[in-house]
Amino acid sequence: MPLIQRPRRNRATPGVRNLVRETHLHAHDLVWPMFVVEGDGRREPIGAMPGIDRLGIDLLVAEAERAHALGVPAVALFPALDDRLKNSTGTESLNPEGLLPRAIRALKRALPDLVVITDVALDPYSSDGHDGLYRDGRIVNDETLPLLAGMAVVQAAAGADVVAPSDMMDGRVAAIRAALDNAGHTDTAICSYCVKYASAFYGPFREALDSAPRAGDKKTYQMDPANAREVVREVALDEAEGADWLLVKPGLPYLDIVQRVRQATALPVAAYHVSGEYAMLRAAAHNGWLDYDRCLLESLTALKRAGADILFTYGAVDAARLLRQKA
Numbered sequence: 001m002p003l004i005q006r007p008r009r010n011r012a013t014p015g016v017r018n019l020v021r022e023t024h025l026h027a028h029d030l031v032w033p034m035f036v037v038e039g040d041g042r043r044e045p046i047g048a049m050p051g052i053d054r055l056g057i058d059l060l061v062a063e064a065e066r067a068h069a070l071g072v073p074a075v076a077l078f079p080a081l082d083d084r085l086k087n088s089t090g091t092e093s094l095n096p097e098g099l100l101p102r103a104i105r106a107l108k109r110a111l112p113d114l115v116v117i118t119d120v121a122l123d124p125y126s127s128d129g130h131d132g133l134y135r136d137g138r139i140v141n142d143e144t145l146p147l148l149a150g151m152a153v154v155q156a157a158a159g160a161d162v163v164a165p166s167d168m169m170d171g172r173v174a175a176i177r178a179a180l181d182n183a184g185h186t187d188t189a190i191c192s193y194c195v196k197y198a199s200a201f202y203g204p205f206r207e208a209l210d211s212a213p214r215a216g217d218k219k220t221y222q223m224d225p226a227n228a229r230e231v232v233r234e235v236a237l238d239e240a241e242g243a244d245w246l247l248v249k250p251g252l253p254y255l256d257i258v259q260r261v262r263q264a265t266a267l268p269v270a271a272y273h274v275s276g277e278y279a280m281l282r283a284a285a286h287n288g289w290l291d292y293d294r295c296l297l298e299s300l301t302a303l304k305r306a307g308a309d310i311l312f313t314y315g316a317v318d319a320a321r322l323l324r325q326k327a
């Protein structure tokens, strides 16, 4: 019997493979999460995230310039605050002269075209290390909403293009949208961490911000990794509340979830290749067990293939450089 069907014909040469490729990764798909710390000239390595540092504002701007020059259009900012600025209600998040608003202004001054995405959640500012108000061992959902809305307005006023609530409180997208609009920030977009799981893959990030919960865990607000059906509900709520992008987090262990969100919405979908995923690649590569460059591009391609339009990754600059070399 002669073989009529030979799928290998479509894999025969680089030219053919380029023609039939379904998913194309671009530098302009990427968002680079960055950590900012007080003090010009400061650069503090993060143990479990080789290649990623906490940066003073001047170095943050310099690194963002490097990323932008490589074609990375956006950064996502996380402030690493001194413990002395943290308290139970996270009041520093409302300070217009705080570290994050100053970082936003410096970035927008140097790079007006850079898309600046900011995190909305209490944990970087909270002495409890929770994303919402924590009282008597419980998260106080509704009292958290005005705080989140207030910090989103401060971030928008400083120049953030997109505010990204990562806190997982119920009703926060609507509260943030209303507060932004009231303050005249009708053009500031909301990237909702719509489906965010209670994941152990956030470990290195919590080291970076020293933001691990001091008591309890985040399972009463972040989703159970065993669940997929409630994705439909979270998507419907965030759409109705006015989200502009929907984000899935973590990334690679949740490809089925990325695909579900893609099918459930017409909004842009983002996926967050989180700190633990980055750490795994770096650690294996450090031991000579994996090729970091190729595994990074493969991971990001898989997220895009599953349906993500926007890719948050600590490897954004590495990926942009690799894509440029390939081109």
Ligand code: PBG
Pocket (backbone or CB within 6 Å): 119, 120, 121, 122, 123, 131, 166, 167, 201, 202, 203, 204, 205, 206, 218, 273, 274, 275, 276
């Ligand atoms: C918290 C927040 C977390 C991340 C982004 N925002 C961690 C958490 O929920 O504890 C994780 C990002 C990463 O691991 O790369 N608001």
